[in-house]
Each structure stands twice: as C-alpha cells, then as structure tokens.
Amino acid sequence: MQRNYWFIALGIVWTIIFSGMSFYWAMGGLLGVRSLGGAIYEMSLNPSPSFMMIVWLTGFIKLLGLVLLLILLVQWKKPIITRILYFITKIVGSLLFLYGFLNFITITLSRLNILDFDLDSYATFWRLIFWEPFWMIGGVFYFFSLKGNKPLFNFFNKLF
Structure with a gap:
C-alpha cells in the first residue's frame, strides 16, 4: 500500500473542518446553518435537547474519519490490516463522494422544478456551490489517500 501523504493531510484538514462545524453548531453557533436549509435549519433555530445531542454525536462520528486517516500513517506488520484499511478507506471515500x-x-433537479424539495433559493445556492462539492472533495481526499501496490489491489488501480 502506498500512501499519498498530500491526500492524507488534505483529508485530515477536511475532516477537522467538517467535524468542527458540527461542534460549533452543537455549542449554539448559527453561522452557516441557514445554508443547510429545510428542517435542519428550522430545528436549529429552536433546538430541542435531542436535536443538540444528534449534532454533538455527528461531530464525534465525523472525527472517526480523522482516526482512520491517522492510522493510515502507521506501518502495519500484518498485511491483512493493510488490506482492511485500504478497502475501508476506498469505501468511505466512495460513500462521501x-x-x-x-x-x-437531486438538488439540481429540484432547482429545475423536476423534484420538489423544501429548500429556499438561499439554501439551494449554498448546497450546490459549497456543501455538496465539499462532501465530494472529502471523498476524493479519502479515496486517493492510498494506492494499492499488490495484485489484490489491481482492481482499484485499473479503475482509477
């Protein structure tokens, strides 16, 4: 397994920003929440304790990505651990993207009046310009943080 240290570093920064936003909102910050739109924005204006618990929990779940990226930097002696980390990283990157x-x-289809979503034009704009590309960029950072160099990994190497 070859590590792409630039993508790992970018993934670490991305993950810290990503989880940091959740922690900021969990502490009551409202900057940027309107750009999410819909029910999340409405719930953030007058949050219930259960909603705040979910926001805190999402911040901690996002930090699991930081743990994954950091353990990629460890030289593992057992090849099975390397393979498992490789596939987990590829799956996480693919899912984020x-x-x-x-x-x-779907938001673009909503904007074209093909689908009906409860998003105002402000949230639609920020979701298309920032939030969804932000998710995709994070997926790229995770996905390309590792490159396989054994025959088992050739499938992914040929695809990407």
Missing part, C-alpha cells in the same frame, strides 16, 4: 454527488443531482 456519492453522498455529495447524489445530493447535487
């Missing part, structure tokens, strides 16, 4: 990409498509 797909989440942003599919949201981008």
Whole structure:
C-alpha cells in the first residue's frame, strides 16, 4: 500500500473542518446553518435537547474519519490490516463522494422544478456551490489517500 501523504493531510484538514462545524453548531453557533436549509435549519433555530445531542454525536462520528486517516500513517506488520484499511478507506471515500454527488443531482433537479424539495433559493445556492462539492472533495481526499501496490489491489488501480 502506498500512501499519498498530500491526500492524507488534505483529508485530515477536511475532516477537522467538517467535524468542527458540527461542534460549533452543537455549542449554539448559527453561522452557516441557514445554508443547510429545510428542517435542519428550522430545528436549529429552536433546538430541542435531542436535536443538540444528534449534532454533538455527528461531530464525534465525523472525527472517526480523522482516526482512520491517522492510522493510515502507521506501518502495519500484518498485511491483512493493510488490506482492511485500504478497502475501508476506498469505501468511505466512495460513500462521501456519492453522498455529495447524489445530493447535487437531486438538488439540481429540484432547482429545475423536476423534484420538489423544501429548500429556499438561499439554501439551494449554498448546497450546490459549497456543501455538496465539499462532501465530494472529502471523498476524493479519502479515496486517493492510498494506492494499492499488490495484485489484490489491481482492481482499484485499473479503475482509477
């Protein structure tokens, strides 16, 4: 497994920013919340304790990505650990990218009046310009943080 230290570093920065936003909102900050739109924005204006707990929890869940990226820097003696980390990183990167990409498509379809979403034009703009590309960029950082160099990894190497 070859490490791409630039992508790992960018992924670490991305993850800290990403989780930091959740912690900021969990502490009551409202900057940027309107750009999320819909029910999340409405709930953040008068948050219930359970909603705040969910926001705190999402921040901690996002930090698990930081743990994953940091353990990529360890030289593992057992090849099975390396393989597992490789596939977990590829799956996490793919899921982050797909989440942003599919949201981008559905919000665009909403903007074209093909789908009906409860997003105002402000939230739609920021979701298309910032939030969904932000998810996709994070997915790229995770996905390309490792490159396989054994025959087992050739499948991914040929695809990407």
